[in-house]
Amino acid sequence: MAEFVRLEVEGGVGTVRLDRPPMNALSTQVQEELRAAATAASERADVRAVVLYGGEKVFAAGADIKEMVDVDYAAMVERAGPLSSAFDAVARIPKPVVAAVTGYALGGGCELALTADFRVCGDNARLGQPEILLGIIPGGGGTQRLARLVGPAKAKDLVFSGRFVGAEEALRIGLVDRVVAPDDVYSAAVEMASRYVKGPAAALRAAKAAIDGGLDTDLATGLRLETHLFASLFATEDRVIGMRSFVENGPGKAEFVGR
DSSP states (O other): OOSSEEEEEETTEEEEEEOOTTTTOBOHHHHHHHHHHHHHHHHOTTOOEEEEEOOSSOSBOOBOHHHHTTOOHHHHHHHHHHHHHHHHHHHTOSSOEEEEEOSEEETHHHHHHHTSSEEEEETTOEEEOGGGGGTOOOOSSHHHHHHHHHOHHHHHHHHHHOOEEEHHHHHHHTSOSEEEOGGGHHHHHHHHHHTTTTSOHHHHHHHHHHHHHHHTSOHHHHHHHHHHHHHHGGGSHHHHHHHHHHHHHOTTOOOOOOO
């Protein structure tokens, strides 16, 4: 039984809930529990969309610095890979993922939010990559996912300075997708995730794989990936249901079965 991270499922939405008071510091144990929760969310058929949530007060305020302060180079060589791959397991959940950001999302917490497809935050939220203030750089995907999301210049501004970004600036630069009142963050994220619960699961999985995979390669390779995934969907029941429903009833009325 996981101590700090749990997967809760209701109405097709799986909530990956961090619960390590007071600040959800991302210790090695939390990282591995995140990996396990992401794997379960990926594999469970009753999970059709996912919300990442740290609770009402804070999303995650970063790595557990007390755990890292005496770590030398040789030891970090062993630990850096598992850190990155734990976050990558969340990024690779083949379903729509929404981060519900309350309070602080800093360092590793911001990197965790970046693994999601969408981010909803409270109007009092603060996000950032302050690792430079510790004499290091982001090590859980921050230099890569942040630059892909907001562009290299804005990413360099945040990473070079270590400054925190408020909710409105985060929305303006594309770091988050929606800003709501703090008390409404989780419900807004669940609402966003719920839009996809009754969608064609295989097509959603293919769309995510095509977009994310295409960003990691050149245009020609991305187009070949898209063509392959597009053709593969003609083997699904939902493709038959969707097209027949369109012909018989018009768009937007199909009742998909997720196969």
